[in-house]
Amino acid sequence: MDLRYTDAVPTDAEREAVDALLGPPPSGWEGAAERTDKDLRWARGGAAAAKDRRDQLLPALHAVNDRVGWISEGALNHICRRLTVAPAEAYGVATFYSLLSVRPRPAKVLHVCTDLACAARGSAAVCADLTERLGAPGTPAEGAVWQESPCLGLCERAPAALLLQAGTDPADTAPLPPPAPAAGPVRCSAVVAPATAPGLVTAVRAPLEAPVEPPAAAAVPQAGDPALVLLRRIGTVDPASLDDYRSTGGYTALRHAFKLGPAGVIREVLDAGLVGRGGAAFPTGRKWQATAQQADGPHYLVCNADESEPGTFKDRVLMEGDPYALVEAMTIAGYAVGARQGYIYLRGEYPRAYERLDHALRGARTRGLLGPDVLGQGYAFDIEIRRGAGAYICGEETAIFNSIEGQRGEPRSKPPFPVEKGLFGKPTAVNNVETLVNVLPILERGAVAYAATGTETSTGTKLFCVSGQVDRPGVYELPFGASLRELLDLAGPPERLRAVLLGGAAGGFVRPDELDVPLTFEGTRAAGTTLGSGVVLVLDDSVELPRILLRIAEFFRDESCGQCVPCRVGTVRQEEALHRIVDRTGAAAAQDIALMREVGQAMRDASICGLGQTAWNAVESAIDRLGVYR
């Protein structure tokens, strides 16, 4: 591989940021400031060396973006030299992710959510007010720039905003007293939710003084209820304390797993009837069994924590409120599938979840619960967190692999399936956060006791993310089989309910006269809708549905990776048609509805992955079930 770079050189800060991640460059071949005589007598690099380090590309891009706020040509050159990556490819990766920028911009970027739940709770007014105070989105003011953002996963406190400030990592200066403000910008993030324009301007001016976020438990209205299973620790234990975790039954499931052996663990999970909670509802035990049986190695475990479905925030609450549970569950899953390395692919917009998980991983390592000899059982396992960088598509299981490997986060075509060829081309089990956490009660109480909750084919409990026009939005845990009405009664439904969006942007709408639909996989399927990832977005009649549909179409158009034609162009045509009929009904809308049906059918049939295949679901259900343009 003969790589060619431009003449642009990195600044000291950019060089430091990359070298802090990768260590000092060993020679001039890898981007050391000077080439020594010795460098001229040997050559290195080549395709093999490049392949080994390619997975550091996204972390390196993050490192520069976190330090400077954007990635210059010189910084990109330096990263490419360090990792033996072609600059065109690195540019292609950097421009794929919305949190990264290859154009100069201020160090402070304010992301204001305008997605479904926030739109239903007045984000448009916040944006209008903000435009008056700070100027139009995308124009720098006060050393910051604000932009509209897809769902930030803070729907229970909508409307929400997230401020990210580039600078030095506070951890770099940790041994010293608190960094002096004069020392320059310090990397930080601030969540402002519920957001108001004046509050956002204050946060922009002094991000470090922004009000502290409420604890994760604030998102769990049922907190403290003894009937809770997955949420039982949230609000009752300190998420930063491993001792708290252990004193409330933590790590008994892992001990039990070691007694059962890997095959025994898989048998329990199969018997419990656990199916994936990420939306596809695939039997977890079968996935683990198929991975464990592969002769090729090593095996990998990937936790899908890229929760980006508009209206979904349950995984964030779990990770922020009970991080050790995920660490323990992943250790059990890794043991079952024969993996020595696990990855948490965490969405980039969750700084607090990152901090909590990182803390939990370090705690577990110190106490021998991760590392070369877990619990003295001779099993070596460790977990690494990989941050996404703003791409909904990276929640697709094969797009995660590409993203971790340092490629553009485009989905791969299946077959081959991940259990056969997944991360780094090796057998991989991919599970969602909620799915993994379910493994703990299965092992603590036994498969039979677990399966006694719920219905025959939907066993256990389910987390629901209730947002929109309800009195008590938040994450609710209910046994499978409860009806939508029961769930809404807990959350306090609006007086004049217009519709409920079930399953998120890829899901479907339910009418107020359909609230008795049982919340199970089979029940929602029979009713022609889906549970998806557990989104329950409640809309009253103050909401203009055509605008919500437009927002859904805009979301899919924005988030399409662009790889296949039905999705890349189809999502654009869908949005155009919805724009044309936004204020029309009846015959005036009929032609465009027919057009959308045709395009929608082709997207569903011919797209490579679930994004394109589901991009028409919610709009179709709004037309057919709610009669929105009638």
Place this chain on the structure above:
Amino acid sequence: MTAVPLQPPRRLVTFTLDGEETRVPEGSTILDACRSAGRDVPTLCQGDTLTPKNACRVCVVEVEGARTLAPACSRRAEPGMTVRTDTERARHSRKVVLELLASSTDLSTTPRAAEWIEEYEAEPDRFGTDAARVDEQPKVDNDLYVRDYDKCILCYKCVDACGEQWQNTFAIAVSGRGFDARISTEHDAALPDSACVFCGNCIEVCPTGALSFSSEFGMRAAGTWDETAQTRTTTVCAYCGVGCNVTLHVQDNEIVKVTSPHDNPVTHGNLCIKGRFGFQHVQNRD
């Protein structure tokens, strides 16, 4: 004629193609089976020398029991599979995909596009006059070839040919995403400032004419490009001792472009800058 080395024998897979029992060597794709059975399935992004990327989705077929349609170019035939290539569902998707492509890009130089648009009764105009288009101006930044991304359907073939599948130069990649995704050099630099080595292998694989010789681009602009008046002569490149085959395309006694036979077991259609672009001396008549 080019010598084609024999492949090791492969087991046969039996499956049903459009109601007929079909046997193909193990590892064959559904498209291979269709072609050997003489059935026409439209393809745009599929290339005979590259691993299919299955990005365009015009070759989709119906596989019994599958929730979605499958791309014939990359789905391998499996024993017992039942495939239908010409169902209403498959035809509908092909029609819409052709409409989506033709309404957003310029397919005027894409071989067979017009024929398929007619066959599938596609109406690209029905998305209205305001339908978003790629809308790119041709990039003319060197004397050898032109990039006209208004004609690009993002099939990834040039990226694969420039990258690890053939050339290992990695001068271009896909940047951006969604409808804004484009084939691009690093920081969108001009080709002479990029890593490009001007082998022209990307032009060789481009299925739409988005990449073309400057000679062809100029003649098309002048209205003098006439493929029916061209002769093709395959000969051996005289620049070095490797002996690559070059096919000279000649119109009015002038070489207008150079390609290379894809079935050549040494080059598979690939050339270097000299074989591809170094033909001026042949017609230097001073």
